[in-house]
Amino acid sequence: MTPAELQVVADRWHAFVDRFRVDGALSPMMQLKLEHSVRVSADALAIAEGEGWPDDEKQLAEAIGLLHDIARFPQFEQYQTFSDADSIDHGDLGFQTLEKENLLGELPAEIQSLILHAVQHHNKKDLPTAMAGAEEKYLRLIRDADWLDIFFVCWEVIASGKIHSQPEIMMNIDFNGPPTDVVVDQFHRGEAINYQNLNSMADRFILQLSWMHDLSYAASKRLVCDRSILDKFIDVLPVKTDSLLRCFEVTAKFLNT
Template structure:
């Protein structure tokens, strides 16, 4: 309903940033990738027209704070800026949301979904529609991030080449966390290989069967793991154990009980 206007305003907003910067480009493409995932999940989950429109709008705006973070710091690191908090600040505290949406009917849902889309875990949310969209954007974000991890240069999003990444160790705490069915805390990531592992085990935070189906259909687990040439023998062995464990977890959520 409001998406064409919102997209037009989003493109106008982007004109304040360097579209030729590799990280900016990555985030623009990612944003539209998340919109695509919103449309895909809405269709698979048979969401109403209203919830479909709302999901697309949240997807379009979820990372609006990233562009200022990249402009100021040229970094995705959470320590440089809380991009989600900045996003809701400019949208709601500064009133930018009215550029994208003429009325405030959905403001509370949009605020909550964007504010918490990159949190380690969601807070308790009592309103069913708000909870739905808070979960949807987290799944959509991760689903498109699978594409990012396969097609974008590792130097752009993790600051090292694939070859250098493959030489590194997984720290023990990060490795052990995998087998506790937990995502990796940002503070626990020490090596870039820890970051790579965190991109794989964020499947523990997927909320909907339809999202797991997309992961399985695209073989994202194996393709992401296999992108890196693991020249470090210890890391290579650990990654195979992670692969086996994560595959069983994904299978258990798609109805595929094969190991």
């Protein structure tokens, strides 16, 4: 992707998001997604740079980062939630939105295909079983970049108190509850954690620790360490049980090997 093509994508994304403003402002939850998308784009670039990718691939990484959550705006407008289970799969809706709105028009067909594939599958529990090399490369990149910013957001909304002033962020889980045994067990077995078992904020933290074990790029793991994410998580934990802290110890050892 060229710098000019990246600018076209950015301009169209901003214009699309602006359609959801009321009296010039986005709702607080949509504003969070705008800021998230900008940071994910920057993190995608940081990972690509850390991996030594050429400039055209770095620019495509930025574009995918910006577009990956484009569905969150129509999703929240229609359903007033970011819970896919209670509304619609936002990866699939993102694919449909990009095509319906022709936001990738005039871009080369190969670039359009890579963006659509990454947007559609970035949120899926499992990677597709069959992918071309470039599809896997960018899908793994956007998953890493998305997780990196979710780590930041999880810490920031608690540290700033936003999680209490905007209860929809919690999605009906117990902020002060202990970790759930089945979630702890799934983590230690290296299994994908079932979202239906998430009952507390402690469980959410364990879920995010499990994502750290699934990061695809060495540059992503370095960024977790450089940003002291584990220490920041521990600072804001609502509970500090032995079983929860043991999960942190396992992850710290993994990241430093």
